Amino acid sequence: MKELLIIGSGPAGISAALYAVRGGAPVTIVAKDGGALAKADLIQNYYGFEYGVSAKDLFETGVKQAEHLGAKIVRTEIFGIEFTEEGFRAKTADGAIDAGAVIIACGTARNVPPVRNIEKFEGAGVSYCAICDAFFYRGKKIAVVGDGAYARSEFAELKNVVSDVTILTNGGRALEGLPCNTKKIASFEGDETLKEVVYTDGTRETFDGVFIACGSAGAFELAKKVGLESANGKLTVNEKRATNVPGIFAAGDCIPGLQQIAKAVYDGMIAGTEALKYLKAQK
Template sequence: MPELVIIGGGPAGLSAAIYAVRAGLAAHVLYKDDGALGKTDKIENYFGFPDVISGAELLSRGRAQAERLGAQLHRTEVTGIEYADTGFTVKMTDGERHADAVLIATGSPRAVPDITGIREFEGRGVSYCAVCDAFFYRGKAAAVLGQGEYALEEARVLLAVAESVTLLTNGQDAPAPLPAGLSVDTRRISSIEGGEAVERVIFADGEALALDGVFVALGTAGSTDFARKLGAPLDGTHIKSAADGSTMVPGLFAAGDCTGGLLQVAKAVSDGAAAAMSAIKFLRK
């Protein structure tokens, strides 16, 4: 049975799972938390609900429906996706999972941290993808900005090629355990500076750390992080996809807020259904 892994447990991801299992696919929904919908107090503009419903209740009903039909829901954190001829490997904090196709439905992208120099040096020492850019830091000093599992995964990629790798937590506590060889600096960051490219990070206490590159990996991996790693084009801060949810990467689909447009439950549900149908056609070929 073909395996479809859906990253994101919101309305787009659950809608996709419902259509996928009804078509005979093995659908696995990977999600870390309740996302934006779970924090919504009142919804009164969704078709078929004459009374106000909370986002948490709507989400609970959607999950129950998907599970009743046979979808497998896994509460976990996805840290990366790799693509090969045999399909995809989805990396999680608690293991790995093979997928014949992947559907990204992780919601809106995260904001870039408010640190002077980050946007100015994007592509010139500031990166968001270690798998994409680690090669350019062979024998150089690199840093990862973040403190979660996603940041540690990026650091592991860099440790294999860079001369030194420092985890910059920007005032947050350092995670544990740490990969061997990874240094940590918990001081708050004031700015990222350099000439043609990144040369240093300036901390709030005025001290500097010489660096050749900074990889941003705050919080958990999001839609654009996954897309970058797999070579899927972006439209600003969203995944560029066709109307049916397909992307330029064979077997990779996207749905919901991560594709932009109207950020509403109704659109997310529609996107999830369309992307699932597209994935079904792809896997049946």
């Protein structure tokens, strides 16, 4: 059976892994950190813990449980997903991982910086996907907004097609070796399309487009790269937790519904069993 790649080791990703791995699928879980549970403290509303459970313990025990059953855990960041003849390839900070099916379980969906007019210009100068939209900006002047490894990766993607690319760190530290402007951004301005970036010190700079790559690629950014449908910042799935792209499923906080552990675990169970069925049918 081909590999199942699960992005995220929170309750949704781990629950999906438990069902898939016990059903016989080779499972790789890729996660960069503890997700929402790393920010939480004592969990008192999850089944089975008389005095509650520390969110950190719940997270760590879940990861160990999945590993114990045979899932492979890789601690790295995923920058994007692309199609291959065999299925999918995830681009990571350390290379690439191939899979026959993918479950996106990477928590709340979007990393949008608080810049005035950002939503107004989405699709009209503001993009969330270098590989999808770089082509439209050939010969133009563009910027990547972000200050981490994901921004660096989007910059490299854009540089293959566009020569004039600047990183706008929006107050963050400059990325070594890349052309950076560290001023904080106040707003995007233009008419029908984005024309200028206005900084908080009152200065302005002309750009034809900006690519948002703040923090890590969230579900929304990953979705854009393979054409997944989304609404209100959440990935669109059916009752099988299947997205509109065959072989890609989603679970947990990145899809609609309550942002709670019990619901993420339930989503993960469905996504894991459905991804397993999908892989079995592929053999």
